Amino acid sequence: MRRSIVPRLILALTAACIVIPAALLAVWSFTARWPWPNLLPERYTPRTVSELLFGSAKLSRLLGSSIALAAAVAVLGTAIAVLTARAEALYRFRGKELIRLGSWLPLLIPGTVFAIGFHMVLLRLGLADTVAGVLLVHLVAALPYCITIMADVTRAVGFGLEEQAAVLGTGPFRAFFYAALPSLLPGVLSSMSMAFTLSYSQYFTTLIVGGGRVKTLALVLVPYIQGGDRALASVYAAAFTGSALAVFGIFEWIIYKVQRGGT
Numbered sequence: 001m002r003r004s005i006v007p008r009l010i011l012a013l014t015a016a017c018i019v020i021p022a023a024l025l026a027v028w029s030f031t032a033r034w035p036w037p038n039l040l041p042e043r044y045t046p047r048t049v050s051e052l053l054f055g056s057a058k059l060s061r062l063l064g065s066s067i068a069l070a071a072a073v074a075v076l077g078t079a080i081a082v083l084t085a086r087a088e089a090l091y092r093f094r095g096k097e098l099i100r101l102g103s104w105l106p107l108l109i110p111g112t113v114f115a116i117g118f119h120m121v122l123l124r125l126g127l128a129d130t131v132a133g134v135l136l137v138h139l140v141a142a143l144p145y146c147i148t149i150m151a152d153v154t155r156a157v158g159f160g161l162e163e164q165a166a167v168l169g170t171g172p173f174r175a176f177f178y179a180a181l182p183s184l185l186p187g188v189l190s191s192m193s194m195a196f197t198l199s200y201s202q203y204f205t206t207l208i209v210g211g212g213r214v215k216t217l218a219l220v221l222v223p224y225i226q227g228g229d230r231a232l233a234s235v236y237a238a239a240f241t242g243s244a245l246a247v248f249g250i251f252e253w254i255i256y257k258v259q260r261g262g263t
Contacts, residue, residue: 022241025234025237025238025241026234026238027041028230028231028233028234029048029231029234029235029238030044030045030046030048030231031043031044031045031230031231031234032044032045032047032231045231047231048231048232048234048235059235059236059239062215062216062217062220063217063239063243065215065216066200066216066217066218066243067200067243067247069131069134069135069138069199069216070138070195070196070197070199070200070247071196071247072135073135073138073139073142073195073196073198073199074142074191074192074193074195074196074199075192076135076139077139077142077143077146077191077192077195078146078150078188078191078192078195080139080143080146080147081143081146081147081149081150081151081191082150082154082184082188084099084103084147084150084151085147085150085151085153085154086154087099088100088147088151088154089151089154089155090154090158090159103143103144103147103148104144106140106141106143106144107144111204111205112204114141114205115137115204115205115208115209116208118136118137118140118205118208118209119133119137119208119209122136122137122209128209128211129209129210129211129212129213129214130210130213130214131210131214133209133210133214134205134206134209134210134214134216137205137206137209138198138199138202138205138206139199141198141199141202141205142194142195142198142199145191145194145195145198146191146194146195149187149190149191149194150184150187150188150191152187153184153186153187153188153190154184154187157180157183157184161175161179161180161183162175162176162179162180164179165178165179185255186255189251189254189255190255192251193248193251196247196251197244197248200216200217200218200240200244200247201218202216202218203218203219203222206218206219207219217236217239217240217243218240220236221233221236221237221240224236225237
């Protein structure tokens with residue numbers, strides 16, 4: 001009996017930690033005045049929502065650009081990670097350890113040094129304050145996680161399926177896409193989810209490399225939080241969280257369909 005109560009209490013506590021802040025966020029989105037120590041807001045207003053939907057903030061445009069940027073990072077990062085993981089896990093060659101170390105360098109360098117140094121390089125390349133520059137810095141920041149995920153999955157899958165396909169006369173590309181890739185797909189989607197999360201939540205690197213010209217939802221959200229405008233910050237935070245959860249839900253649905261189809 002006690003064993004069944006403890007998991008339920010943990011589950012209820014976890015749900016409360018998620019639902020209560022989400023409810024407060026929704027209330028703050030329509031609050032005009034909520035002085036301490038009142039338990040409920042003193043005055044409500046639709047100003048924040050109407051300003052975001054019909055004003056100059058253009059929430060829809062911010063959502064579109066942020067999701068598109070993060071999705072591009074997820075696709076490119078995972079594609080590079082798949083190739084790097086296959087080379088690292090399935091082949092032997094000189095410099096293999098250097099590639100493994102190089103994939104972890106973005107994590108070993110402090111974030112401020114990484115962003116400023118990357119910005120100096122992009123200045124020389126003419127890519128500073130551009131979407132392409134922000135895409136590159138997000139991609140480099142996400143690659144260590146993507147490569148780690150794909151390396152573990154690639155080692156688990158191994159080379160056996162492709163060898164069997166080759167014995168049956170299949171070429172290397174068809175063997176990979178039809179024999180190995182379906183087994184790697186859950187890892188691919190996990191890598192894409194991780195890369196999307198990292199890119200979608202990047203603030204400092206976007207600010208430094210984008211120079212304030214490349215607008216993302218995280219870049220706009222943080223100043224409102226720091227400036228004390230809780231109503232607008234709450235609306236942006238709700239949009240940020242809801243859109244991210246929607247994308248993760250799509251990823252989880254795809255993983256579920258893939259795993260169900262595989263069984």
